[in-house]
Amino acid sequence: MTESSTRDADHGRPVSGGHALAEMLKICGAGPMFGMAGFQLLPFYEGVRALGMEHILVNDERTGAFAADAYARLTGRPGICDGTLGPGATNLVTALVESLNAGVPVIALTGDTHRGHSWRNMTQEARQVEILRPAVKELIRVEAVERIPELVRRAYTVATSGRPGPVVVDVPEDVAHAEHAFAAGDFHADLATTRVPARRTRPDASDVDRAAELLARARRPLILAGGGVHLSGAHDALLRLAEGAGIPVAHTLSGKGAIPCGHELSAGLFGRFSRYANELIESSDCLLVVGCKLGEIATRRYTLPAPGTPLIHLDIVAEEIGRWARTPIGLWGDARAGLSDLATALEPSAPSDDRAAYLLEVRRRRAAWARDARARYESDEVPIDMGRLIGELNRTMPEDGVLVADGGFASHWAGLLYDTKRAGRGFVADRGFASIGYGLPGALGAALAVRGTGAPVVSITGDGGLNMTVGDLETARRAGVAFTLVVVNNAASGYVKALQHAVYGAGHYQSADLAETDYAELAGSFGCHGHRVEHPDELRPALLKAMAARDAPSVVDVVVTRDPGRMLPGTDNRTLTLQPGDRPA
Incomplete structure (x- = not known):
């Protein structure tokens, strides 16, 4: 008082x-x-x-x-x-x-x-x-x-x-x-x-023992980590379990950073867009789901995991366990407490020779994906390829940096290609409702959260997302915070236009185009720093200059591809369920 x-x-x-x-x-x-x-x-x-x-x-x-x-x-x-x-x-x-x-x-x-x-x-x-x-x-x-x-x-x-x-x-x-x-x-x-988690609850000990026994027997176990790992502060407990038992970890969009993306056990994003985690899920003989609701995007519209795959689900909300997927073992409790108990129960068990071969396969898959992705990260295309933009962010963001991703394809591109360098909430995406317009206010809130630490905050938003909240550039400048707002400028409601292209074909676009706008110039009118980037070689200097500015927010307006066939990081699984008769001749 x-x-x-x-x-x-x-x-x-x-x-x-x-x-x-x-x-x-x-x-x-x-x-x-x-x-x-x-x-x-x-x-x-x-x-x-x-x-x-x-x-x-x-x-x-x-x-x-x-x-x-x-x-x-x-x-x-x-x-x-x-x-x-x-x-x-x-x-x-x-x-x-x-x-x-x-x-x-x-x-x-x-x-x-x-x-x-x-x-x-x-x-x-x-x-x-x-x-x-x-x-x-x-x-x-x-x-x-x-x-x-x-x-x-x-x-x-x-x-x-x-x-x-x-x-x-x-x-x-x-x-x-x-x-x-x-x-x-x-x-x-x-x-x-006054902070989360308020009080920790532990799963039933007998359920933990059953889960540990199932994991110990598995030849190809996999951990699926969701945003609950961050809410619980379960990063150290997760790493202890994964390293001790030799279990790879894949993550949802909200779970990125559950373990460092560069860790040898990280399998990357799974679900609608995936590096190679989906293939690991399909071939897994035991899945440990932690703090993840197994919703539409994470499960590729409920096609993952395959029926019959042994499933262990650790969640703070009992009602989420077995919501739609058969779950033989449910662990009701806090993620950190549950993972710690599981790690302790598994410590007497050494990973089998089969597990060693499995981990070698995971490393090979990781190396193969990195080779294939290099072209995207290093693309010299004009207009700029989204992969090159994320690649430059990977190179410029320090270990303590925070990347905020707006709803829509900004979060999917970043979720797939961006790498956090340490465990923790270094990636913030509004995937609870996936509303467009989170990029600017999310950057404001994140910058205030890390104020005084020196950690840079970068946010990726689409031009449509910024249009929804652009008036609050004035708020951010008045608040005296500095962050970098990267505008993915494709003069379109990109995800919608890409889906129209995938479902109906070229030229079948309706209410998906935006006016060409120079957001760097617009930023200047709000008293913020503005940088227009039209060539990939300009990306790194612009990002470094924006991140170094501490007196006001910076807007980096990046002109990216206008080709709706290349606006998404991969094939959206929803379009794969359409029958030939659903498409125009």
């Missing part, structure tokens, strides 16, 4: 509900907050000012919630955002669903109507509670000002426990403006729930 609030409480001087809300967030260690005020939450904003907290005005509430999401992914602390009554609250929905699906702790404050006037057609009134409730893990409605400290603690507990997720704290106008003489003891935090 701050000195001023303690004094007020000791003397019984009333403070507003909004001030109490700010006070509790400060006690819980809230970092930078993002939002746009309205009358309902004015006392909260005044509390933020009085307490010297950091709050960043955004130009769209979705930007604030996306920035809070990225901040939370990198710090483990709930990101904080707010929206006022009506449109402010409903603008949060898309970003909150991203956090819900991805298991990211976010606390969103929403102002609501004065309860004495509700349903009298108040300005901007909407059924926002009903709209927001399915978009979050829990919606907490504050009905009494004196309960604010208790309910903020509750919000943190829900956001950080089990599978993390977003929580809405809905505050009616009269509650925010009301005053109450809080007691000094009202203001305290439960430190166990």
Whole structure:
């Protein structure tokens, strides 16, 4: 508790509900907050000012919630955002669903109507509670000002426990403006729930033993790592298990960095686009799934793994185990705790000679893929090949760098070709909802999360993604953060145009083209640095110059191929399910 609030409480001087809300967030260690005020939450904003907290005005509430999401992914602390009554609250929905699906702790404050006037057609009134409730893990409605400290603690507990997720704290106008003489003891935090994971649970010991026995017998085991590895901080435990038992590790888009991409046991991305991990899954005789929901993209539209493949699933949410794939062994618990227990159970067992031959095969597959991929990484094509762009990022990003990838093909290209250099969340992609428009706000939140460390933040977004949030370049410049925003400029909604090309053939494009725009010039008008890149030899100098700028964000506008047949890193498996009669003659 701050000195001023303690004094007020000791003397019984009333403070507003909004001030109490700010006070509790400060006690819980809230970092930078993002939002746009309205009358309902004015006392909260005044509390933020009085307490010297950091709050960043955004130009769209979705930007604030996306920035809070990225901040939370990198710090483990709930990101904080707010929206006022009506449109402010409903603008949060898309970003909150991203956090819900991805298991990211976010606390969103929403102002609501004065309860004495509700349903009298108040300005901007909407059924926002009903709209927001399915978009979050829990919606907490504050009905009494004196309960604010208790309910903020509750919000943190829900956001950080089990599978993390977003929580809405809905505050009616009269509650925010009301005053109450809080007691000094009202203001305290439960430190166990101010970051993820709040509390760790262990899988049943007998289930762990069964899983260890199955892994020990396997000749071709494989670990499939999802974003839950990051949420649990299970990197060291995963590496201990993989190295000790000699088990390769493949990852989802959200799981990149579960182990370093350069590690000899890394099998890279699996699912819709894959280096060679899909082939390993198809031939595996035991799969250990960790912190992964086995959704559409990860399973290549539910064709992986093959029916009958022995499956062990470790997840913090019991309901995810066996959702659609037959799972003989389910391990319900925290990823780090479960992996540690598995590693301990497996330590007496040495990998067999068959396992050694398998690992040699994995190394050969890795070397073969690297040889085949070299042409993409080193392409001299003009317009620029996406593979060359990712190759330059691999060469220029330091070990502690953070790459943010917007939804759409930016995340698929980076997920397939980008290599993190150490374990940890060095790659941030909005794969919970895969909404376009995450690139800029994600960079803002990530840059604030690593502020002071010197770690560079680079974000890849499409031109369509930047068009959705370009107004918040002003927000980023005003916030005083520096990051590099790489715009993949193909003058199109690239993924959609590529799919139209694959399904209907050349020339069958509808509502997929954008106007040619110089985003470097646009960046300059926002007071940011702008670099236009049209030749591959210009990529590295532009990236280095942008990453060295520390006084404002930098936009690197990269002109890439306009050929819709080459806009994706591979064949999208969805197009393979179409029958010949589904295509135009």
